[in-house]
Amino acid sequence: MADIGEPKVRAPEKPLKKGELALIKTLIKHPMESGLRKDKNSGETIPAHFIETITAEYGGATVMKATWTGAVSKNPFFSFYLKADKSGPVNVTWKDNKGQEWKEKAEIKVE
Amino acid sequence: MGMQQENTLTRRKFLGALGVTGAACVAAGYLGGIPHLAEAADAPAEAPANVDELIAKEVGPGKVALEKVKIDTPAKAENGALVRFPISVDHPMEADNYIAMLAIFVDANPKPLVGRFEFTPASGKAEVELRIKMAKASQVRAIAKSNKGALYGAVMTIEVAEGGCAG
Numbered sequence: 579m580a581d582i583g584e585p586k587v588r589a590p591e592k593p594l595k596k597g598e599l600a601l602i603k604t605l606i607k608h609p610m611e612s613g614l615r616k617d618k619n620s621g622e623t624i625p626a627h628f629i630e631t632i633t634a635e636y637g638g639a640t641v642m643k644a645t646w647t648g649a650v651s652k653n654p655f656f657s658f659y660l661k662a663d664k665s666g667p668v669n670v671t672w673k674d675n676k677g678q679e680w681k682e683k684a685e686i687k688v689e
Numbered sequence: 690m691g692m693q694q695e696n697t698l699t700r701r702k703f704l705g706a707l708g709v710t711g712a713a714c715v716a717a718g719y720l721g722g723i724p725h726l727a728e729a730a731d732a733p734a735e736a737p738a739n740v741d742e743l744i745a746k747e748v749g750p751g752k753v754a755l756e757k758v759k760i761d762t763p764a765k766a767e768n769g770a771l772v773r774f775p776i777s778v779d780h781p782m783e784a785d786n787y788i789a790m791l792a793i794f795v796d797a798n799p800k801p802l803v804g805r806f807e808f809t810p811a812s813g814k815a816e817v818e819l820r821i822k823m824a825k826a827s828q829v830r831a832i833a834k835s836n837k838g839a840l841y842g843a844v845m846t847i848e849v850a851e852g853g854c855a856g
Contacts, residue, residue: 599813612822614799641811646804649795651771651820658806661782661813 581607581653582678587670589684594662596688602634603657606672606680612648628675629654635669636660636686662688740796740830747792747802748832751840758791758831758843769823769849774803777816778833778841782808788815790834797827823849 588603606629613626628648634641641660660668667683744753757779766772778788787810793803803821815833823829826849832842 612800636811639809639811641809643807644804644817645807647800647802649798649800649803649822651822655818655820657818659812659814659816661811663811 582609583607583680585670585672585680585682587668587682587684589668589686593687593689596663598662599659600662600668600686601657601659602668602670602684603655604632604670604682605653605655607653608672608674610648610650610652610654614648626675629672630675631671631673632656633671634658634660635671637663637666641668660686662686664688740794740801743801744792744794744830744832747805748790748834748840749838751838753832753840753842755842755844757841758833760829760831760843760845762845762847764845765848765850766823767850769825771820772823772847772849773818774821774829775816775818776831776843777814780815780833780835780841782810782813782815784810785836787812787836788833789836791815791817792832793821794830794832795821795823795827796829798822798824823847825849 584607586603586605590600594600608629609627610629611624611627613623613628615624616622617624626648628650629646632642632644632646634643642658644656644658646654665686665688667685669681669683672680759777759779761775761777762773774793776791776793778791780788782788788808790805790807792805794801795803804819806815806817808815826847828844828846830842830844832840834840
């Protein structure tokens with residue numbers, strides 16, 4: 579089994595002004611197998627194993643949801659923005675096509 | 690001090706801090722030595738996808754205005770397994786007027802849809818960055834849809850260096 583998991587989420591370290599944009603950076607280890615590749619030796623198709631959804635929750639609402647296919651690169655880096663409203667966590671959840679799930683969060687600070 | 694460092698934290702530093710950075714060759718080696726460029730050749734034979742139909746299905750019907758969307762990546766990718774793909778949409782993100790969805794398609798991939806991203810006004814900005822796989826040189830398309838159903842898009846052709854480190 580390839581390395582998998584170890585989710586990371588980064589939010590700006592400094593306190594933001596209300597309404598300011600926060601760049602959120604995420605990273606997770608995952609094989610992101612598309613299901614389209616064949617094992618070179620056995621000739622057998624390598625089963626699909628990829629992250630299907632990433633959701634970001636902040637202030638009690640889902641602010642971003644991504645739906646992926648196996649065409650997203652292995653060990654996916656992904657960044658997005660959210661509008662800082664008040665201090666609190668941004669909770670990120672990754673789910674793969676085998677039902678495995680990872681959660682990680684970062685704190686948004688609003689002055 | 691720490692705050693300033695965070696302010697200037699680049700993606701490379703971020704990745705470096707997480708211990709996954711490195712030259713493209715190292716990254717390719719990390720992929721287990723399987724040449725990514727073989728993905729297309731190894732893929733089961735499928736009828737070529739009609740990407741226009743796929744876009745209509747995923748994004749919805751309608752005319753796509755080729756404006757507002759920017760794909761900020763070089764026209765030549767060194768490594769087809771890791772094509773840096775930042776996309777931004779220059780559009781308000783207000784309660785009644787915002788970009789609700791963005792989808793990426795690589796025409797020449799066996800499965801052209803790479804992913805779709807749903808936003809809300811709380812996103813503040815319809816901009817994402819990720820890295821995508823490209824089996825070979827291809828047209829790529831990013832299509833955005835507003836909450837009112839207006840479609841915007843960007844199209845570019847990205848070449849993929851043959852062989853490269855993973856070859």
